[in-house]
Amino acid sequence: MLHLASQSPRRRQLLEQIGVEFAVLDVEVVEQRAPDEAPQEYVSRVARDKARAGLIRLGHADDVVVLGADTEVVLDDEVFGKPQDADAAAAMLRRLSGRTHAVVSAIWLVGTAREQCEVCVSQVRFATLDESTIAAYVATGEPFGKAGAYAIQGRGAMLVEHLQGSYSGVMGLPVFETARLLRGFGIAPG
Template sequence: MTPVLYLASQSPRRRQLLEQFGADFAVLDVDVPEQRAQGESPRDYVSRVARDKARAGLAALAHASDALVLGADTEVVLDDEVFGKPQDAAAAAAMLRRLSGRTHAVISAVWLVGATGEQCEVCVSQVRFAMLDEPTIATYVATGEPFGKAGAYAIQGRGATLVEHLDGSYSGVMGLPLFETARLLRRGGISPAD
């Protein structure tokens, strides 16, 4: 019997990206704490949160023994600091000022968990921002796009105009690295739909 795939995320971007793979899936709403532990590396933090999401999704499906749950997390990291989602316009502008003219890492972790085990893929991309002046930052923040986005930008939106160079996975920066996710799903026995 083909396993049933679930995405433990309410992110419309992750849903859209997973649809590109072509597999049937259902969406689960999970809520897990996203707090970095003292001494935890950014990579370990991102991986743990993604795993926690997948495990929480699987726990909610205790009746479905064939279920496979995909959990993902993506964070922007600069100087070992994890940039979460900005709380307000001032926080968004402060993040963009820090990223201006610099290269930061975007870490995306994906976990696939089921009754038979757990597997993980991690993708790290390097993104260099152009130098941003205050009017550019203010104009971008005023669009509202930075809110709900790690690092206060969306590479798939107007935020693309801030990115001078990307070395890595475009879909990973969006929130779900497709190459790594596809490899994980195939290992889990899930192939694209015909």
């Protein structure tokens, strides 16, 4: 049985999209980057920690597989988390304006006998944003709860000038890589 160690509605939607049956687990892990930890290593570690926390919560049953995922926006080696308030969201959007940033998504599948990971890195270029565009977008409330203060699947799509990589990865769960991992664990999407 597959368990998703995430409360993200986007991750649930993407798993449902590929026809995977799963149960949702609520897990809490510390999401803080270590001083010398590279952004990609940080994202992968958090995803692994979520999956392992889910497995521990389920008692390491033999037929259990837990999917943990994390997605972060990275610019100039800085990991942009979720904005705490409107000022933080506007500040993130100003920094992303007119620039290309990486969106790193890591997926870990963890069972009692094995673990496996996929990491997907996409490049997203934002249009140059003026203050009124930033203020209007922040006022929608969409930036809250989103890494980098935007949702590519929502109104945030209007900010994206170019995407190279995985659209679903930017949303929070790269579907191609996830399906490949699931098949490797004997879980057939579709």
